[in-house]
Amino acid sequence: MEKINRLAPLDAAHKIINNRYPASEAALLAGSVVRAEATETSDLDIVIFDKALTSSYRESFIELDWKVEVFVHSLTSYREFFQSDYERARPSLPRMVAEGIVLKDNGIIDSIKEEANHLLSEGPEEWPTETIDIKRYFITDALDDFIGCTNRAEEIFIANTLAELVSEFVLRTNRRWMGASKWVVRSLKDYDEEFADRFVEALDMFYKYCEKDGIVKLVDDILESYGGRLFEGFSLGKN
Template sequence: MKPYEKLDPVNAAYKFLDKYYPGCQCAILAGSVVRGEATETSDLDIVIFDRTLPSSYRESLIEFNWRIEVFVHNLTSYRQYFESDCERARPSLPQMVVEGIVLKDDGIIVSIKQEARTLLEKGPEEWPAKTIEMKRYFITDILEDLIGSSQREEELFIANTLAELVSDFVLRTNRRWLGTSKWTVRALKSYDERFAKEFVEVFDVFYKTGDKSKIIFLVDKILEPYGGRLFEGFSLGKDG
């Protein structure tokens, strides 16, 4: 096989399974190749369930000209990852399990998929008022840094931080799952296509022209239902 030739992703996943995990009880192929979103740099995400393993682990390999990320669990460790993923509002493993193509199953995958689906449908825990207040304060701080900055190189990084804080705020106050990197905009689109378009556009205008006004307007609009910008009176860790 020439270096640039690749097996079909499902075929490659089966071969990988036969080579490395022939005794596992269950295996799932997930990720962009399953969703029909694969690019030239996409890898294979494979989730393995093996009752003989003492603990879970993650490993990256290159096999059959594919970059492969393997997430390996015994029949209880995956629940700890389900729980921790949901606590941080980024349900990576539950999402992979729900969307994945089953490569092998000894009769356990139906119940595991149902566990994952139930968690995804429930959504993340609601933010308490104190958390919303704290997030308003930090967003205000970064927004005013952006307003006051006159250094283009600093503004770029301030805007990046602000985009992350504000996108998380919108998603979590609406009890929606978060994303990172490319998954941020996908999470925003899943929440509200029109809002996601506006969000991307105001930051795109800033990156292209340096105009901050649209970002400022949007952030103020987002904060307004929760009391607007917050500085005076905020405290953290103070007794009494």
């Protein structure tokens, strides 16, 4: 792949906000470029705060040879996203705000960062027992399908479903934030690196060698502390 000569992320971000959002109150550069995790395909994630807005919006474009994703908020709309992220246990915007490098600030960023950091430190809501039992039931159902399946194409997709259900279960029962895509692994490592490695190894052994035992043992070990697999006696919606 041909290497692209382009401005450094911080320099490019400054030019972009000056060109496109000159009236904004504040701006942050977030994402992989500020975590020193950028790759050749990484983009610039920029959060903008504009007091002239009454709602928020998101837009993507290419400028200065960078792919750019911009999240534009009023001085209050970001709180709705903070709350939504809290409820779904995926703190995308709070994390961007907390880690973001300040590009511009008319005196509002410190308080917004404080809100973001407070939310992140609190962790998501604790799951009630009823929710844990529902999740156990659906994990058990997927695990039984996985164990009994003899169709390679189908068991690959069942394994994907199990990975999603189990990662959610582990993180939420331990009141840890979740993520999607690459953030699943990152969230698991942040919770327990040794466990995350075991999880990845179990999936890798299945995908490479059709070896199911590692996944089955992992899932059973996780469920054991919550009563094990759940089928007999489970009821949902019964009056």
